[in-house]
Amino acid sequence: MQDIFKGKKILLLGGSRNMKEILDAAQAMGIKIGVTDWYNTDISPVKLMADEYFDVSITDYPALQRLIIDNNYDGVMTGYTDSYLEPYAKLCDLCDLPCYGTQEQFSVLTNKQKYKKLFKEFGVPTLEPYSADQIDQDFKDYPLMLKPIEGSGGKGLEIIYDYTEYKNVISNEDVRYLIEPYIAERNEMTAFFLFIDNQFYLSGTANRFLSKPQGEKIGLPVFYSFPSSYDAVFRKYTAQPMLEMFKNLGVKDGMLFAQCMLHEGVVKVYDLGYRLTGSLEYKLQEKMYDFNPLKMMIHHSLTGKMLPDDAKFDIERLMQNDIFGFNVTMLGKEGTIERIDGYDKIMQIPGVIDCAFKMIAGESIKEHMIGTLGQIVARIFFTSETLSAGMAILKEIYRNIKIIDTQGNDMILDTFNINDIVKFYNMK
DSSP states (O other): OOHTTTOOOEEOOOGGGHHHHEEEEEETTTOEEEOOOHHHHHHHGHHHHHHHHEOOTTTOOOHHHHHHHHOOOOEEEEOOOOGGGHHHHHHHHHHHHOOSSSHHHHHHHHHHHHHHHHHHHOOOOOOOBOOOOOOOOOOOOOOEEEEEEOTTTTTTOOOOSHHHHHHHHHTTTOOOOEEEESSSSSSEEEEEEETTTEEEEEEEEEEEEEEBBBBTTTEEEEEEEEEEEEHHHHHIIIIHHHHHHHHHTTTTEEEEEEEEEEEEEEEEEEEEEESOOTTTTTTHHHHHHHHHHHHHHHHHHHHSSSSSOOOOOOHHHHHOOSSSEEEEEEBBBBBBEEEEHHHHHHHTTTEEEEEEEEEOOOOOOOOEGSSSSGGEEEEEEESSSSSHHHHHHHHHHHHOOOOETTOBBBBBBBOOOTTHHHHHHHHO
């Protein structure tokens, strides 16, 4: 594949640190990378790592069209952020370049109100939302979770405990909210789907373990374990209606993640993302199942196909589930990072695949980032043949990783309780 794409050029919409994942994978395939958005390099650091970069807004379509033509770009990509998806699709349409989804599909799958209606239509298990006219001074079923209808990364979520708080939040006329019950004590999982030329695959499941809540802010992911202990329950009750929904939407290519919770014995979906996800699960999928959705998405951006013509997706390796995969998510407290220690030692631990930094020394976690995925400093990926071996590796990772702020304080917010793995997987 490297020889096929050598000298080809892809323009990335957005230069946040996560976009380095696309840049690294594409450059390893011999592809030249450009980056554009309206942010400076402090906010968009991947610009400085690219072969070239531009300060053109991702919605300035005439300027982007000229940029693509004048600089001989062969494809466009984006990921990790919902709000970039519709501009990406529109630009691809204008330039007649491959796009894995349509503007209409992105419009539906980035809007919580729209896809909740589809959940109901196709029988996808989910928490039943409330309408605004149900919430008055006599309403008693608190707490509630208010979610911006358009948004991702945990931004703008509000936990509401009474009518006064509710009225205060909805007084912001610039934001429209989805209103749901708030389930404080819950077990979560994530499901991953892969779409290849109108064929749909459940490409992995993972338990998603959360940190302790930070005051009134929701817990954030601290650990993922593949496959999920709820895999069979998800396949039985939830996967099939989701696949029917995707078929109705006309989804052809790409990847999607579904955030879920176990509620009343059923895995219920509460959030979707039809895009590359910041959890970077393809690092584990490549090791465990011998496929990498990120590389497939890069291939699609240049060819309009997820796989080469002579390649076939092998679902059998996935169904074997003969090893376990883990994603350790390191969360930081408010403050400025002075240093991060332990990388070299962690990478020498047998089973560790990679350590991906979302933040580096000198960067800050600010008050407005608390309770959002902006608190993620790093993700560490590893596999093991058994759960007990995996927990031994996790213990070694925690022993070595250090995140220190400019005052000399430990910035690590929370860690996964290793003993919890026993009750989820029925270990002896």
